[in-house]
Amino acid sequence: MNILVCVKQVPDTTEIKIDPVTNTLIRSGVPSIVNPFDAYALEIAARIKDVNPDSKIVVLSMGPEQAKAALKECLAVGGNKAYLVSDRVFGGSDTLATSYILSRAIARVEELEGKFDIIFCGKQAIDGDTAQVGPEIAEHLDYPQVTCAVEAVVEENRVRVKQEAEEGFHMIGVKMPCVITVTKPSFEPRYPSVKTKMAANRADIPTLTSADFTIDLTRVGLKGSPTKVVKSFTPPCKSCGVKIQEESDEASALQLCRMLSGAHII
Amino acid sequence: MKTSYNLLTDEQQELRLMVREFADKEIIPGVKDLDIAGEFPHELYRKAFDMGLTTMTLPEQYGGMGLDIFTYSLLKEEIARGDAGFAGAIAGCFMGSLPALLSGTDYHKNLVAECLNNGGVMAFCLTEPDSGSDSASMRTTYADDGDSYVMNGRKCFISNGGVADLLLVFATKDRSLGNKGISCFLVETKSAGVSVGKHEDKLGYRTSATTDIIFEDCRVPKANLIGAECEGMAIMNRSLNRTRPTAGAGAIGNAQYAYECAVDYAKVRTSFGGKPICKFQGVGFMLADMYTQLEAARQMVWHACRCADAGVVDRKLFSAAKCFAADVGMNVCTNAVQVLGGYGYSREYPVEKRFRDAKIYQIFEGTNQIQRVIINSDICKD
Numbered sequence: 001m002n003i004l005v006c007v008k009q010v011p012d013t014t015e016i017k018i019d020p021v022t023n024t025l026i027r028s029g030v031p032s033i034v035n036p037f038d039a040y041a042l043e044i045a046a047r048i049k050d051v052n053p054d055s056k057i058v059v060l061s062m063g064p065e066q067a068k069a070a071l072k073e074c075l076a077v078g079g080n081k082a083y084l085v086s087d088r089v090f091g092g093s094d095t096l097a098t099s100y101i102l103s104r105a106i107a108r109v110e111e112l113e114g115k116f117d118i119i120f121c122g123k124q125a126i127d128g129d130t131a132q133v134g135p136e137i138a139e140h141l142d143y144p145q146v147t148c149a150v151e152a153v154v155e156e157n158r159v160r161v162k163q164e165a166e167e168g169f170h171m172i173g174v175k176m177p178c179v180i181t182v183t184k185p186s187f188e189p190r191y192p193s194v195k196t197k198m199a200a201n202r203a204d205i206p207t208l209t210s211a212d213f214t215i216d217l218t219r220v221g222l223k224g225s226p227t228k229v230v231k232s233f234t235p236p237c238k239s240c241g242v243k244i245q246e247e248s249d250e251a252s253a254l255q256l257c258r259m260l261s262g263a264h265i266i
Numbered sequence: 267m268k269t270s271y272n273l274l275t276d277e278q279q280e281l282r283l284m285v286r287e288f289a290d291k292e293i294i295p296g297v298k299d300l301d302i303a304g305e306f307p308h309e310l311y312r313k314a315f316d317m318g319l320t321t322m323t324l325p326e327q328y329g330g331m332g333l334d335i336f337t338y339s340l341l342k343e344e345i346a347r348g349d350a351g352f353a354g355a356i357a358g359c360f361m362g363s364l365p366a367l368l369s370g371t372d373y374h375k376n377l378v379a380e381c382l383n384n385g386g387v388m389a390f391c392l393t394e395p396d397s398g399s400d401s402a403s404m405r406t407t408y409a410d411d412g413d414s415y416v417m418n419g420r421k422c423f424i425s426n427g428g429v430a431d432l433l434l435v436f437a438t439k440d441r442s443l444g445n446k447g448i449s450c451f452l453v454e455t456k457s458a459g460v461s462v463g464k465h466e467d468k469l470g471y472r473t474s475a476t477t478d479i480i481f482e483d484c485r486v487p488k489a490n491l492i493g494a495e496c497e498g499m500a501i502m503n504r505s506l507n508r509t510r511p512t513a514g515a516g517a518i519g520n521a522q523y524a525y526e527c528a529v530d531y532a533k534v535r536t537s538f539g540g541k542p543i544c545k546f547q548g549v550g551f552m553l554a555d556m557y558t559q560l561e562a563a564r565q566m567v568w569h570a571c572r573c574a575d576a577g578v579v580d581r582k583l584f585s586a587a588k589c590f591a592a593d594v595g596m597n598v599c600t601n602a603v604q605v606l607g608g609y610g611y612s613r614e615y616p617v618e619k620r621f622r623d624a625k626i627y628q629i630f631e632g633t634n635q636i637q638r639v640i641i642n643s644d645i646c647k648d
Binding site for chain 1: 276277280281284287288313316317318319322331333341
């Protein structure tokens with residue numbers, strides 16, 4: 001199997017602060033991590049490699065030079081090779097532009113690493129939370145896609161994917177090549193070892209710029225992005241609700257009715 | 267905030283953070299139950315093996331990670347921050363394997379590699395009921411009998427004793443020869459005549475499987491003798507020159523966690539009008555002293571390890587680093603209990619365990635009194 005995993009470096013905090021002037025995330029001083037859903041995607045890829053040891057896992061990220069730290073983390077837990085897509089002209093890209101750039105970069109990486117059978121992405125990044133880039137990559141490449149996977153097993157020429165759904169799970173067979181986006185599975189990503197960590201630290205991670213692959217530059221960056229952010233704001237915290245916990249369910253129900261009736265709601 | 271860790275190489279910093287995360291997620295959450303039960307954490311050992319933490323000092327050509335003494339010590343500190351006893355399990359492999367790796371033949375090295383690379387455990391068997399600091403008085407004997415030696419005797423307080431697959435054993439040819447009669451062997455635990463004796467029920471360090479090891483007419487193949495006969499003490503000293511600089515790392519890691527607990531507690535516990543207790547000088551100065559002592563001990567151990575890596579054998583420095591780190595560890599853990607007050611004394615909070623674990627470092631790997639004897643003897647020689 002030739003597998004690609006797309007990852008994003010994100011700030012490691014739930015307390016993301018937004019610059020009130022530029023409406024963008026304040027990144028300085030916040031430690032960076034591999035987007036957790038992407039780490040799960042890599043783990044699912046690594047599990048495919050565990051079963052098919054001749055598989056290769058390539059990791060791809062778009063971002064500034066510092067994102068190489070995230071790629072190195074990925075190389076320590078299953079990745080064989082990593083590429084960073086980085087160029088000033090890509091800055092400010094929205095999800096459509098980002099997925100377009102990635103799809104073009106993937107074409108270039110395929111020239112170097114061979115055609116990919118599966119492209120894994122995290123379901124969404126915890127900073128932007130759009131869940132759009134993975135599906136859009138599939139559209140740009142005209143590949144079938146399965147979103148919100150928690151398991152993926154390769155069978156002959158298809159992948160059997162367990163997809164999380166509201167009512168349970170869907171078992172979906174998808175032909176390769178395909179794009180699979182991953183949500184939180186029942187397992188945690190593996191730990192690196194001393195050996196893989198040292199090898200990852202010494203690995204050479206090539207940077208691909210807009211000069212390295214064929215791309216329509218009118219479709220990238222701020223200018224190439226149809227999404228315009230009008231306003232970013234932190235929604236006000238909802239006030240605490242009332243918790244009813246009487247001795248029995250019946251007593252709780254009665255208490256609820258009493259309160260609703262008292263407030264003239266019922 | 268920058269700390270002295272920023273001076274480490276990228277690789278050292280990353281390995282350290284990797285082990286710290288492992289300790290936070292895998293060791294610390296389950297350690298209270300393991301401590302109460304006094305159980306060796308087999309599952310944890312397996313995970314540590316998968317990460318290469320049990321083969322850190324095995325050379326790369328023998329399938330290990332090939333880390334230097336300094337990096338090993340750095341990671342040992344982080345493992346001990348998770349649990350002292352578990353760090354001891356890993357240190358037992360280091361101490362058990364090193365004499366064979368430094369003074370043994372390819373056969374010995376492969377025996378060690380085969381054990382450790384398969385997730386096995388090693389133990390260093392020196393101490394006996396009546397022979398601690400005074401190794402020359404040991405009673406475990408061996409006798410030449412054709413193509414093998416026959417070993418008899420009892421070792422005690424053996425870290426990893428209950429779980430080891432391969433033992434490094436010191437035994438004497440003739441007790442009247444004292445230090446000059448001691449030889450060093452590799453003995454497989456599965457050999458006939460080897461049995462595990464009493465499990466020590468200990469004050470602390472309870473996740474370490476510390477037991478007696480008994481030899482009853484145990485046949486040891488002649489090939490398993492490391493070096494020449496009666497060279498045991500020289501082999502041990504060669505090994506100690508590399509293990510002793512790291513001995514303090516466990517004490518520091520254990521105390522570091524107690525210190526972190528004390529700081530966290532002192533920041534949130536308020537008293538006398540809602541002021542956090544860390545803002546009161548009585549507590550604040552204790553925290554400052556704990557930090558100062560820990561950092562001094564850490565730098566001393568780092569320095570000793572760097573000397574060892576550079577081939578500078580400064581015996582009194584190595585002993586001083588072990589002795590100082592162990593004393594600091596005890597002191598810091600005592601004060602951590604004090605900062606938490608009644609909660610520090612309660613089993614509900616994690617610092618009382620650290621306090622109990624800290625004590626072992628003043629006793630094993632050469633008591634702090636013996637370290638002072640070594641330091642003083644070198645001072646008087648200079």
